Amino acid sequence: MAEARYRHIAADIRARIAAGQWAPGTQIPSRRALALTYGVHHETVRLAIELLRSEGILEGRPKSRLWVTSQSAQRTLIDPDAPWPYWQGDTATGTTTANSDLANRLQVKTGTRIRYWRVERLDPDGRPAMLLTTWRRGAPREHATYRCTASVRPMSQADAEVLGLVSGQPALYIERTRLDGSGEVVETADLVLPADRWSIAI
Incomplete structure (x- = not known):
């Protein structure tokens, strides 16, 4: 019933x-x-x-x-290092310990205490467009360049909840690592983009 x-x-x-x-x-x-x-x-x-x-x-x-659900036009990500031109939604900050993946990306030892910052980036109409999570060790520093990799995989439950979507939907995962002028890692970040709203050209 x-x-x-x-x-x-x-x-x-x-x-x-x-x-x-x-x-x-x-x-x-x-x-x-x-x-x-x-x-x-x-x-x-x-x-x-x-x-x-x-x-x-x-x-x-x-x-x-x-x-x-709005069938909005698909966006194309050209520069994953560019500032977001629209609104920001919920944010979260704190400290955590670097797992093996983050330690490798930040060039620190596994278990090192690092800071994180997570922000929900919104479209002009206020709908979630992507999720950005950044990790760094120490104080913020200027960067000179960056490197990135991209992959497609099912969206995790945690990411889906923040974006207001259903877990398992295809998502574009961009790993972006910023470097200073000497090539030392400044910070690393994950950008999560719903695959039905985004394409990439980087």
């Missing part, structure tokens, strides 16, 4: 979107508001929302922002 109920709600939301009640890029009512509208428990609405997110119809964070 519960399964049929949440699928019925998902079908109704899907029909409203198809009819134009909620246009692409439009934020839909909150989970609480939808529960009141349909006269069901909020958990039933959550299941309906998760179904629609898995179908790519809705995107965003179930407990905060949810909107109808």
